[in-house]
Amino acid sequence: MKKLITFIFAFFLCYSVFAQQSLSSRATVKSPEINPDNTVTFRLIAPKAMKVELIGDIFNDPDNGGQGSAQLKEIEGVWTYTTPTPLEPELYFYNFKVDGLKINDPNNVHIIRDVANIFNVFIIGGPRADLYKVNDVPHGTVSRVWYDSPTVGFDRRLTIYTPAGYEQNTKTKYPVFYLMHGAGGDEEAWIALGRTSQILDNLIAQGKAKPMIVVMTNENINQEAAAGESSFGYVQPSMGASSQTKTVPTGIDFIKAFPDIQKFVESNYRTINKKSSRAIGGLSMGGFYTVNVSKENPDTFDYMGVFSAGLRMNDQSKDKDEAQLAIQFSKKPKLYWIGIGKTDFLYSYTKTMRDYFDEQNYPYVYYESEGGHIWRNWRIYLSEFVPLLFK
Amino acid sequence: MKKLITFIFAFFLCYSVFAQQSLSSRATVKSPEINPDNTVTFRLIAPKAMKVELIGDIFNDPDNGGQGSAQLKEIEGVWTYTTPTPLEPELYFYNFKVDGLKINDPNNVHIIRDVANIFNVFIIGGPRADLYKVNDVPHGTVSRVWYDSPTVGFDRRLTIYTPAGYEQNTKTKYPVFYLMHGAGGDEEAWIALGRTSQILDNLIAQGKAKPMIVVMTNENINQEAAAGESSFGYVQPSMGASSQTKTVPTGIDFIKAFPDIQKFVESNYRTINKKSSRAIGGLSMGGFYTVNVSKENPDTFDYMGVFSAGLRMNDQSKDKDEAQLAIQFSKKPKLYWIGIGKTDFLYSYTKTMRDYFDEQNYPYVYYESEGGHIWRNWRIYLSEFVPLLFK
CATH class of the missing domain: 2.60.40.10 (Immunoglobulins)
Structure with missing residues (x-):
């Protein structure tokens, strides 16, 4: 131990002339x-x-x-x-x-x-914000994982949360929650801005949520990964499509490519491969995909979380939307959860969709918060939605 | 697809009044x-x-x-x-x-x-720097994982790289390389500053390195995790010990607590549990720990990588150091690799250790670079050391 102290002392003595210090000011x-x-x-x-x-x-x-x-x-x-x-x-x-x-x-x-x-x-700190802190509770693992996406033709990156105990309990299988970002985001958004791992760690430790796997996707289908994490190097992220991306086959979108993610996760993680053990949710553009991926695959998900988004139910695909929703709700999903802020600029989208659901007697849970299209709200929606899953 | 475009268009139209944009300037x-x-x-x-x-x-x-x-x-x-x-x-x-x-x-x-x-x-970009890029090659998984450390009495965090194919090849076992940071660093240092995942992905894809698991430790034994990732919250990192840490039992240091990490990794990953399939390396303080952890456990590691560090062979523990090294080298480790820069302030430490090794006829590989105690060199040493492992 004394030797280490000598070593460290010598280190500090000399350190000031070196790189890091001279850059710091x-x-x-x-x-x-x-x-x-x-x-x-x-x-x-x-x-x-x-x-x-x-x-x-x-x-x-x-x-x-x-x-x-x-x-x-x-x-x-x-x-x-x-x-x-x-x-x-x-x-x-x-x-x-x-x-x-x-x-x-x-x-x-x-x-x-x-x-x-x-x-x-x-x-x-405080009641809800304590969920966003790293607390002295068992922690899940957060992994950046690459999966093969044959639909688009290249490997893509996911952020995957596995709950505390996943490594040790080698016989246990877990439900899966697919969680999607908004426009301009990527597979880093929910883990960084959304505090997903902290919220899950804390809710699970408090016994308020079931241990589950959370798969955070990248819905920018022509990107391999977040800016700086792909073979296009240190590109600047932007709200719109970047020119520095891969090319995907014509007609392929995130909805069509989604099954590649599910297949990878269910092949490589210990998952419960049943409708009642799969949830899908997302914010803004990710909420839009939640509606669409879940109604395209009506036997796949029993839990939907639509955060700050909705369908207008009035565009070209109206007939298809209505037909697909009819099938989806005929299969009695366990939870269709819709959350939005009172001043969100997409409030009317959500309202239109809720009105349509009411008209059709499609059951859903509605959560209205203060404020608009901001991460503060999406952390709240995540914290409200997760305890309702897989019960 | 058209519907998504409408959605995105509405999004951009409205986005400018919202949070992110108004903060950007x-x-x-x-x-x-x-x-x-x-x-x-x-x-x-x-x-x-x-x-x-x-x-x-x-x-x-x-x-x-x-x-x-x-x-x-x-x-x-x-x-x-x-x-x-x-x-x-x-x-x-x-x-x-x-x-x-x-x-x-x-x-x-x-x-x-x-x-x-x-x-x-x-x-x-360029020959060596291309190793630091994310290239269009199969990518390993990078996980932030918590392990139980009974020696210190609390859970601690590791960054673990598993090579491409680890998830899919469920019968394959892998060798393990334990990689340690310097003073002021933590379990984020090698993955961020050291470009470990990029260097490993690229060397493995080129056939120059064996697929291996890399375990990046946190040697600040009274920390759970890097600043901001522990229950002490958003503390400011510093070169010295922080007051906002846990307390460890008297007499416990990283060398004594190291076996907890090995036990966790070998219990929870598909590892080859043999001396010839274990390597340990580190920079500066991590190089010091490489020397000490490996000689304390002479049957554990066949590959040592000491980057910008060394033993002075002249302090209080001289006799113990000499006796332990004699035992370690009597067991004929496959590689003792020492790398340092010509202007590194710890050059004399390395020189003293090399002189002693020469005197004792302890074999080692020596790599001398330009420059000093900087990350540029540590990335070079990692790139040079990894291809020599597990051959």
């Missing part, structure tokens, strides 16, 4: 600081700046998609802002803006990417 | 741009800045741990710098410094954390 202020009363103080050392703003979703401004901003005040080169009131329990995103340039907080390494934006994050 | 310049001749252009929109610098390891300045800087020039608010000469094939780290404040490049989402620093990255 790191300030020593604490930011963010969560105060005992759950107000939060943000700090930035920037003596030459003229104006420093905080931007993020702590302001919860409904007129601005939940976003807002505040100005930091400077004393001797240190810019500071403390929220005037305690923050509600939540996982929050923020950035600084220094003289108009958006930057990350150099004193907070905890960041999450959403499409091409990188946010700093912090959590104010 | 994103510039549209391309940065970094790798030009056809492998010069690289960096760009930043910062009309109010007085001075913008590029810092990073592209300058390869040996007097400054490989680091250096250059000033960007401004035209109409856009700051630009193009390297005067093509860059050699490599994975490079960089940041901008705007009026003294270190920031990440807002136009490049590809970042890697090293201790508490977050760097932007890009790759110039």
Whole structure:
């Protein structure tokens, strides 16, 4: 042990001349600081700046998609802002803006990417937000796995959560929940922004959810994987289709290619291969796919979770949609769950679909939250939906 | 398909008022741009800045741990710098410094954390650097897995690479390589900074390395996991011990707790449980542990990789070290590999150990590179060491 201490001491002595340190120029202020009363103080050392703003979703401004901003005040080169009131329990995103340039907080390494934006994050603990924390409970395994997709003609990447005990209980089989991102997202979205592994770990540990496998897909069918994780290298992610992707055969979409994922998962994991042990859910574009993949495969899924999305029931495919839904509901799925925020711009889609379901006497569970088309809501919907599965 | 296009169109139409977009304020310049001749252009929109610098390891300045800087020039608010000469094939780290404040490049989402620093990255392709890329080859699985460590009394996290085909070839057993980080690192270091999964995928696909399991440990024995991944929440990582950790029993160090990892891996993965199918390696502090864990367990490992580290052979434990090494080498390990850079501040440690090995006629393979105690070298050592394993 003493030898190690000598080694480490020599290391620190010499380290300052080396790479990492000389790149750092790191300030020593604490930011963010969560105060005992759950107000939060943000700090930035920037003596030459003229104006420093905080931007993020702590302001919860409904007129601005939940976003807002505040100005930091400077004393001797240190810019500071403390929220005037305690923050509600939540996982929050923020950035600084220094003289108009958006930057990350150099004193907070905890960041999450959403499409091409990188946010700093912090959590104010509390009833629901405690689900988003890593707690001292048994943890599942999170794997980035490649599967062969013969329908598109190349290998693609999944993020797969297996619950605590999966490795040890080698005779146990598990139900599977397929979980899908929105436009601009990829197979990293739910695990990073959605806190899927934390929510599952915590709900399972509390006995509120069954142990299950969660398969997080990439629905951008011409991508192998998230930006930076594919053979197209360090491309910049965007909301639209990127030119730097593979080519898929004409007429192939994610709905047609979905069975490749199911086949891979059921061949390589210990799954219960029954309708009553399969769920599918997703947000926005992933909610759209939830509706469509499940009605294309009416014998496959007993649990559907449609988050912030819906069918308009009025376009070209109206007749097909109606016929498929009739078949799907004739097979009495156990749960069709629809969640949306009151100010979500897709509210009318959901409303149209609910009206149609009501008219047809198709049973569903409806969950309406405050707010709009934001991750805060999708974490809530996931936390509400998962306890209802496989019961 | 048409319906999806309508959906996506409605999405884009409405998206601009929502969260992500309003937080972005994103510039549209391309940065970094790798030009056809492998010069690289960096760009930043910062009309109010007085001075913008590029810092990073592209300058390869040996007097400054490989680091250096250059000033960007401004035209109409856009700051630009193009390297005067093509860059050699490599994975490079960089940041901008705007009026003294270190920031990440807002136009490049590809970042890697090293201790508490977050760097932007890009790759110039070429013979060795092509190993660091995600190529169009079969990919292994990368899992974050928790294991029970009874020696310390709590669960801890590992990053585990299983080679392509591991899931499908359910009868095949694999050799295991235990790979350890340096001071300030954690179980994320080798997978992120070391490009372990890319190097392994590529070497295996080229037939240059055997398919193997790679277990990346966390040697900070009082940590459950990397910062942000443990029950202590979003703590800031540091080079020294953090106060926000668990307590381990007196006298317990990583060397004593190592067998818990081996036991977990050999119980839960399809491993070949023989000395000739086990390797151990690490950088800096991890190299120190490679020497010590392997000589404490002389029947366990046939392959040792000591990167940028060594024993001084002159401290309190000299007699014990010598006795243990004598036993270890009497059992004729297949490979003792030592790699270090010419300007590494631990060069003398390695030299002392090599001199002692020479004196004792202990066989080893020595690899000396340019440069110092930097990730560039550790990626090289990994790429050189892995093809020698399990042959």
